[in-house]
Amino acid sequence: MSNQYSHEKIIQLRKKRSAADRRFKTYGLIATLMGMAILFFLLFTIFSKGYSSFQKSVIELEVSYDQETLKITSDSTYEEQVKAKFFRVKKNAIAKALPDLSKKDIKLIKKMFSINVDKEIKEYFLNNPNILNTTQKIFVTAHSDVDQLLKGNARRNIEEKKRKLNDRQLEFFDEFVSSGRLKTKFNNFFFKNADSRHPELAGIAGSFVGSLFTLMTVFLLAFPIGIGASIYLEEFAPKNKFTELIEVNIANLAAVPSIVFGLLGLGILLNVFGFPRSTPLVGGTVLALMTLPTIIIACRASLKAVPPSIKEGALAMGASKMQAVFHHQVPLALPGTLTGTIIGLAQALGETAPLIMIGMIAFIPNIPTGFTEPSAALPVQIYLWVESSERGFQEKTAAAIMMILIFLFLMNALAVFLRSKFERKW
Amino acid sequence: MKNIKISSKNVNVHYGAKQALHSVSLNINENEVTSLIGPSGCGKSTFLRCINRMNDLIDICKVDGSITVDNEEIISDEVDVVSLRSKIGMVFQKPNPFPKSIFDNVAYGPTIHGIAESKTDLEEIVHSSLKRAGLLKEVKDRLHEPGTSLSGGQQQRLCIARAIAVNPDIILMDEPCSALDPIATAIIEELIDELKANYTIVIVTHSMQQAARVSQRTGFFHLGELIETGDTQKIFTNPDNEKTQGYITGRFG
Numbered sequence: 001m002s003n004q005y006s007h008e009k010i011i012q013l014r015k016k017r018s019a020a021d022r023r024f025k026t027y028g029l030i031a032t033l034m035g036m037a038i039l040f041f042l043l044f045t046i047f048s049k050g051y052s053s054f055q056k057s058v059i060e061l062e063v064s065y066d067q068e069t070l071k072i073t074s075d076s077t078y079e080e081q082v083k084a085k086f087f088r089v090k091k092n093a094i095a096k097a098l099p100d101l102s103k104k105d106i107k108l109i110k111k112m113f114s115i116n117v118d119k120e121i122k123e124y125f126l127n128n129p130n131i132l133n134t135t136q137k138i139f140v141t142a143h144s145d146v147d148q149l150l151k152g153n154a155r156r157n158i159e160e161k162k163r164k165l166n167d168r169q170l171e172f173f174d175e176f177v178s179s180g181r182l183k184t185k186f187n188n189f190f191f192k193n194a195d196s197r198h199p200e201l202a203g204i205a206g207s208f209v210g211s212l213f214t215l216m217t218v219f220l221l222a223f224p225i226g227i228g229a230s231i232y233l234e235e236f237a238p239k240n241k242f243t244e245l246i247e248v249n250i251a252n253l254a255a256v257p258s259i260v261f262g263l264l265g266l267g268i269l270l271n272v273f274g275f276p277r278s279t280p281l282v283g284g285t286v287l288a289l290m291t292l293p294t295i296i297i298a299c300r301a302s303l304k305a306v307p308p309s310i311k312e313g314a315l316a317m318g319a320s321k322m323q324a325v326f327h328h329q330v331p332l333a334l335p336g337t338l339t340g341t342i343i344g345l346a347q348a349l350g351e352t353a354p355l356i357m358i359g360m361i362a363f364i365p366n367i368p369t370g371f372t373e374p375s376a377a378l379p380v381q382i383y384l385w386v387e388s389s390e391r392g393f394q395e396k397t398a399a400a401i402m403m404i405l406i407f408l409f410l411m412n413a414l415a416v417f418l419r420s421k422f423e424r425k426w
Numbered sequence: 427m428k429n430i431k432i433s434s435k436n437v438n439v440h441y442g443a444k445q446a447l448h449s450v451s452l453n454i455n456e457n458e459v460t461s462l463i464g465p466s467g468c469g470k471s472t473f474l475r476c477i478n479r480m481n482d483l484i485d486i487c488k489v490d491g492s493i494t495v496d497n498e499e500i501i502s503d504e505v506d507v508v509s510l511r512s513k514i515g516m517v518f519q520k521p522n523p524f525p526k527s528i529f530d531n532v533a534y535g536p537t538i539h540g541i542a543e544s545k546t547d548l549e550e551i552v553h554s555s556l557k558r559a560g561l562l563k564e565v566k567d568r569l570h571e572p573g574t575s576l577s578g579g580q581q582q583r584l585c586i587a588r589a590i591a592v593n594p595d596i597i598l599m600d601e602p603c604s605a606l607d608p609i610a611t612a613i614i615e616e617l618i619d620e621l622k623a624n625y626t627i628v629i630v631t632h633s634m635q636q637a638a639r640v641s642q643r644t645g646f647f648h649l650g651e652l653i654e655t656g657d658t659q660k661i662f663t664n665p666d667n668e669k670t671q672g673y674i675t676g677r678f679g
Contacts, residue, residue: 239485307522309518309520309522310522310524310525312480312483312518312522313518313522313523313524313585313588314524314534315480315483315511316478316480316511316515316516316518316589317511317512317515317534317535317538317588317589317592318508318509318510318511318512318535318538318539318592319508319534319538320508320538323538327534327538328524332525
């Protein structure tokens with residue numbers, strides 16, 4: 001009967017074991033759901049704060065392009081037209097923005113328009129030069145304070161002193177709204193402008209292009225050096241104490257805080273070698289140093305994962321060592337290497353601290369056109385905007401985060417695509 | 427009397443401090459199949475890998491003594507192993523086709539050694555190699571499919587085709603059938619029998635029946651020593667040494 005007894009024991013224990021299984025499954029499910037909830041909350045917050053940044057407020061103005069005020073004639077050349085007195089046209093238009101404005105009112109209402117309005121009036125004219133001596137209804141960009149109020153980001157039912165717009169300006173605001181002359185439209189400035197002191201004009205293009213140049217520098221420096229170093233270390237280097245030391249130090253380097261690389265860039269690249277400050281070249285070089293260990297570790301791991309039988313087969317065919325490596329091992333290690341590289345680049349894209357160290361935090365109102373021009377980068381732009389006290393920059397911050405996330409998603413999608421393209425099964 | 431193709435004298439192999447081969451002296455005749463048998467770990471594969479210097483890949487492995495191929499010493503730092511290996515093909519225990527197309531697998535050797543003068547030349551070499559390996563009929567319509575899509579036996583014949591594509595004198599086979607089923611094994615054994623007309627073949631095998639079926643001469647290894655060598659028929663019917671007798675009758679190994 002001892003058999004019977006032990007079987008019962010097994011059944012009893014089995015119940016406990018399956019209960020443990022179920023418990024573990026539940027824990028896993030809870031963990032996954034929590035992770036998803038947090039991620040969803042994060043994305044939702046960013047999106048709900050940032051989406052309004054893709055819209056800007058515009059106010060309709062009646063602009064009279066009369067030739068006396070502009071001091072040009074219909075025979076004027078393009079150069080003369082460019083130099084025409086558009087600011088006077090603007091002044092007149094704003095003064096007549098609403099009927100019966102006192103001098104004080106005009107001063108107040110002027111503050112409700114962006115400083116970019118002259119330019120917009122000018123551009124409109126240069127695109128349609130035959131409108132000389134006519135009056136045109138044009139939508140021009142509103143000041144950020146108006147914009148924030150219209151979008152509901154700023155509150156109006158608080159004390160006048162704490163508001164950006166005073167009571168009189170609110171009256172104007174309401175008049176514009178009720179007559180349909182104040183509305184929102186697609187914010188092209190956000191995508192085509194660089195940074196600006198004025199929130200309604202600030203855009204992401206400068207830092208986006210800066211990040212692009214920086215990442216290109218990182219890739220061009222870190223990828224070839226990383227691949228070369230890993231192939232040498234994995235396949236050609238003698239195995240001795242010295243190479244062991246190098247290996248350990250590469251692993252250590254991967255764990256060095258990024259700000260240390262920034263200090264290195266400041267101390268060596270800027271001060272000793274005299275690289276141009278705040279440029280994608282320096283930023284990229286510093287980030288390449290930071291990314292190198294990641295690439296080397298990923299590339300060596302994927303070289304190690306290539307079955308040795310492939311290398312043996314090639315060598316037994318009489319392939320030279322280099323042929324065995326480059327014809328067989330490198331192609332097989334490529335998907336893993338590319339994935340590692342893109343992870344390294346994604347990491348570099350999000351790095352802020354080293355860029356602050358080498359001066360990429362400077363206020364750059366231009367879109368860079370080369371590697372040696374001062375420029376911002378996406379993460380630093382986020383840092384700059386989140387620090388700004390003006391309310392208008394808040395939504396810009398969230399929108400910039402959205403852009404950096406989209407950039408990252410695209411890079412990861414590229415990694416997945418490359419991996420599946422180069423992956424070979426055997 | 428057959429020509430001696432490979433001759434080894436007092437070959438010792440050390441893996442670090444451990445000696446894997448003790449003074450092995452063995453002659454291998456041209457255009458014959460010589461099989462090396464013995465229990466696991468006896469050093470037969472180590473000896474095989476000395477012939478095409480594959481042991482160089484193992485850092486801790488030290489080979490001394492003398493091996494000559496066509497009366498030329500190969501255990502020397504001055505020997506160019508790449509051209510040596512172009513003369514000596516090798517087939518491994520586990521089929522290891524490259525993750526490339528069937529065509530590219532066979533074309534690899536001729537390409538790197540610059541044997542083919544033109545594209546048609548290369549195609550000719552690939553076709554004739556596949557034909558000699560008895561694989562052409564099965565794959566001629568799918569030369570551009572990956573070599574890894576073939577069955578195990580076909581993969582092994584692809585590896586043989588790949589080895590003979592560079593027209594070597596010698597083919598080394600390291601337990602070529604141990605991962606294959608009996609039918610695939612029979613096909614490979616038949617192939618080995620055909621190939622011996624043109625090539626000198628050295629085969630390491632765990633199967634004594636296989637050694638008896640395919641080889642003309644047999645060497646028996648035990649604990650790193652070459653115990654006995656002679657005509658296959660004699661080794662399997664009337665060996666001189668007691669240990670050989672014990673192994674072939676299944677008393678140990």
